Amino acid sequence: MRYTITQDYIRTGNSRSGQQISNVRFIVSHDTGNPGSSAYANRNYFDRQQPSASAHTFIDDQYILEIIPLDEKAWHVQYNKPTDNRLFGADSNDAAIGVELCYGGRINFNEAYRRYVWYHAYLCDRFNLDPQRHIVAHSRLDPERRTDPQNALQPRGISWNGFIEDVQNVYNQDFNGNSGGSPNDEPAVRGISTRLPLREGDSGQFVREIQQELISAGFPLPRFGADGQFGSETDGAVMRFQKRYGLTVDGLVGTNTINKLREVNMQQHATTSVAFPLPEGIYRSGAEGEEVRMIQRALRHLNFDPTYIDGIYGNLTENAVRRFQSTFSALANDGVYGPNTRKYMQMELNDN
Ligand SMILES: [Zn+2]
Known part of the structure; x- marks a missing residue:
């Protein structure tokens, strides 16, 4: 085919x-x-x-x-x-x-x-x-x-x-217009076919596309880039990606991993400010994790610097959120990041 x-x-x-x-x-x-x-x-x-x-x-x-x-x-x-x-x-x-x-x-x-x-x-x-x-x-x-x-x-x-x-x-x-239309007929064409999953040792255009997807999802390939060769660097990036998104960490690029890559990249693409994605949900003092880092990065970018991008929602982050909130009369000045604060941060990021 x-x-x-x-x-x-x-x-x-x-x-x-x-x-x-x-x-x-x-x-x-x-x-x-x-x-x-x-x-x-x-x-x-x-x-x-x-x-x-x-x-x-x-x-x-x-x-x-x-x-x-x-x-x-x-x-x-x-x-x-x-x-x-x-x-x-x-x-x-x-x-x-x-x-x-x-x-x-x-x-x-x-x-x-x-x-x-x-x-x-x-x-x-x-x-x-x-x-x-x-x-x-x-x-x-x-x-x-x-x-x-x-x-x-x-x-x-x-x-x-x-x-x-x-x-x-x-x-x-x-x-050839002559195969009679039986559902079992294989069309009379020859060509490439990609077998999933891709793995270390594979090469070609499809590998290159996966590498490009990895890079745009935030898993860079600093040594070799998207070179179409599935080597150890790509293998490592695939496994980090799988770990991050709760997939089986096996370095194999099958349907689940491709699916998730597309989803992640689509979400980033849909967000005008790709560099500063904002988490959904409510985060307040005491919260920790990657989502808090995302909030901190965005705050710093908007000149409400929380001082540290450490993934810990402490006093400094709470203050930065408060300072941001205080510039909008529609926002409660409570230092809690929730849907409304997210909405206004998103608007500001889109404008910047
Ligand atoms: Zn239609």
Whole structure:
């Protein structure tokens, strides 16, 4: 396979009912509408929040991630829309695979787009569909409410027809258009595949990407950097990361570690002031730990220096919090760090 397809299904709930699709008749192309959110970020959201919506597959520059089995229904187009019935004789949720393109933020568009195109061709092959007739944009089915995936494609100079043409070309090249659509057919392509977990001794582009993730999560690789070689320095950083986030400390980069890396980096990315993340919760005199350090760093950065970045919420830290609070009439001057103080610190950090 040219690309690895990762199956990491969400748990059963509102998003994944487990109802079977009897016959896949078409594909609905989407984008997430949420720039910068990665495939795994979406998966984790649907797994945890279980909204009454979903799609089968999320694609970014690293993953083709199936979060719902392709023989189960996903909830990606409203049932009351008539166009899918008119075009395909069925509601999308009952007869279509929903594919989401992740884009924006730090996602490499070209890499994500290549995977998105390839996966559409793969689905056409697997389910014996015609790229010209059996792929439809969500925006066509629900034009009043939706603009996807053109919303993501057009700003990059790709028209809907151009997209379909790309799918057709990949289908012709990689799948020969002749495999008959049996679910067991392996598409007629050869290429790289990444085997998880990664470990010391591995090398290549995927290792490099993990190294970049480690660095941006605050686990630097001072000697070798993101060199694509999984050596002892990377191994050490992986284990420190795993320890910090309560994962099994084995130096192996599997789904859990990759997941957590994405999550940590996404949170940092979502915060305007990446350098000074602020903990949730309430901290007061007597508290200790990394969260207190985070508060202390932010206070120092905002010129309310607690004197020490020692992770101990003592008098000096309490005073610094009080001084900060006293500059906002909306804040109680109590020296306790809680949601309101956090909110104002966040605002100040964003302004600085
Ligand atoms: Zn959509």
